[in-house]
Amino acid sequence: MKRVFIGHRGTGKTALLQRHSQIFNQIFPQIPHLDLDLEIENYVGEPLSDYFTRVGEVKFRQVEQEVFLRITAQPNFVISLGAGFDVSIIPNDIEVVLVRRLSDSDGRIFLDRPRLNTDVSLLEEYYQRYHQRENRYIEAADWVYHMPxxxxxxxxxxxxxxxxxxxxxFNVENAYYTLTAQELPFIEQLLRNFSKIELRTDLLEAExxxxxxxRYPWHEWLVSVRxxxxxxxxxxxxxxxxxxxxREGSQIISCHEDHINYAIQQLEPFVGKGHLKLSSLVDSFDGLITGYRWQQEDPENRSFLPxxxxxxxxxxxxxxxxxxxxxFIKSRTEMSDQPSWFEWLSLPPEAPQKxxxxxGRPVHASRSPTQHHEFFHKRETxxxxxxxxxxxxxxxxxFLSELKLGYAAVTSPLKEIALxxxxxxxxxSQxxxxxxxxxxxxxxxxxHNTxxxxxxxxxxQLSNHANVAIWGGGGTLQMMKEVLPQAISYSSQTGKVRDPNHYKNEQEPQHLGEATQFDVLIWAAPRLEKTLFPxxxxxxxxVLDLNYVDHSMGLEFAVNQKIRYTxxxxxxxxxxxxxxKFWEQV
Known part of the structure; x- marks a missing residue:
């Protein structure tokens, strides 16, 4: 096996490498799993951040390539590559896996990595490299792992x-995979993974x-004329x-008009001529419900793909x-509404009762689906x-109840509505x-509220006498005041102190005097345009942050202030x- 992982900074390639080693070492224990950054540290004899700072990025990239070429001379290996590695030099006989997370585009801030451009903010530094590297990764990758x-x-x-x-x-039998021209060299592998493959005329040549x-007359192809x-x-x-x-004789007739009501009208003349597929642009629940009701009128002969x-x-x-x-399942077309391979393979074979x-919104970076995966897997949902x-x-x-949603973890700012x-x-919760x-x-x-x-x-670990400030809070502020009644709360949108008894009404501080030194800042604000720094x-x-996302403003504040962060x-x-426990006991 010759495989490398590529991807943006902080995606989790090193941790994936460790899990990959555990998976494959049971079968092929002789395959070395190597983190290129660690190999460089061993080669230069000092921590990577120190070496990078001392010699600069140009020299570092030269050494990076030297170490890469040395270790890829082995017959077998799996390597995690740094985000800045020049993927264009990877030989063709090495399998390239692009590791992606939905949070990649949000940006990331790092506590322990060298700065690449100190003239811009921490997030801007990430975004600059993100946009430079994205297309290179896509072009270099043999396939993409959308890691949850x-x-x-x-x-x-x-x-x-x-x-x-x-x-x-794995093999997916109940969803089509849309093939792109870039993947033609890997068609044999795709045929093993997907029993149904779509061939679109706007993505492939007629030949x-x-x-x-x-070549493969036995396979279940869907030819889509676009x-x-x-x-x-x-x-x-x-x-x-x-x-x-x-064309007369088409088994499926599709409409991709953006406006859903107009698209439904456009499909009416084709009723009875084939299976109708509605794939409109839907940005609201009202539109979603309209499409669902339309599909349910004749579920055997209609499909709705918002x-x-x-x-x-x-x-x-x-x-x-x-x-x-x-x-349809996610493919190299990167349709954002198509479930990833992991999401599709997580579905039980039979429709669950709940x-x-x-x-919430946003929820794309939520860890709840994986945190609760085992719990609900055991309950066959x-x-x-x-x-x-x-x-x-x-x-x-x-409507969610109608669709049999039975359990929900609710994020801010929906918690008051949930009650x-x-x-x-x-x-x-009351x-x-x-x-x-x-x-x-x-x-x-x-x-309930946990x-x-x-x-x-x-x-x-905070003492009852700790001098604590709370930045933001919204629907969680009352909860925090239960635990830290002595804390002084600030609005994250105005920077003013809030009335501890009526925290939605803001007032100028009168009891603080000149005291501005706090032991701890509880960061409870999202990253929004209107969110201010203290x-x-x-x-x-x-800083103790209620957020765990990698682009939290609380994290950015701690890094800029050079203070401890949790x-x-x-x-x-x-x-x-x-x-x-609540779901189990109730």
């Missing part, structure tokens, strides 16, 4: 799925489509034509696999992520006036554990 957030903390079931992906020994149909291309139509057993290129500008509907496409015949999700705002939860929670829709709130956990029972939603337990874990007049020794990851884990 927090997979390193997941249980055996999730790791088994990851293992099957890395071994490439390429004809060749595949001739242009005026001429083909040997008699050889095609499953034909999907867009309404603008309709698209969005920000990838809102993978969860709906996962569910749709249980009630419609035409489904399913689970994290609710799955956990996914549903992107929605406060108004959508308030107006459409009954509002609950028919049976727990005493804790006291805190917010709920982060929902469960659907016969009499409606039951609600933030308190998580926050106690995050702050357990004034220079306020000094802190440490992420909210442990708080999240404790919250999740208590959520499972």
């Amino acid at each position: 957030e927090g997979i390193e903390d997941a249980g055996p079931a999730a790791h088994a799925i990851e293992g099957s992906i890395l071994r490439r020994d 390429q489509i004809e060749s595949l149909l001739e 242009s005026g291309m001429e083909l040997n139509w008699q050889r095609i057993h499953m034909l999907d034509t867009d309404i603008h290129y309709y 698209r969005s500008s920000i990838g809102r509907w993978p969860w709906f496409r996962q569910l749709s696999s249980y009630w419609q015949s035409l489904n 399913w689970a999700a994290v609710l 799955f956990f996914t992520r549903v992107s929605l705002n406060e108004d959508e939860l308030l107006q459409h929670h009954s 509002q829709i609950s028919k049976n709130p727990s005493p804790v 006291k805190l006036q917010a709920a982060n956990t929902l469960m659907l029972k016969n009499d409606g939603w039951w609600a 933030d308190l337990e998580g926050f106690k874990s995050l702050t357990r 004034s220079e007049k306020l000094q802190f020794k440490e 992420s909210g990851l442990e708080m999240f884990r404790v919250q999740a554990l208590h959520q499972q």
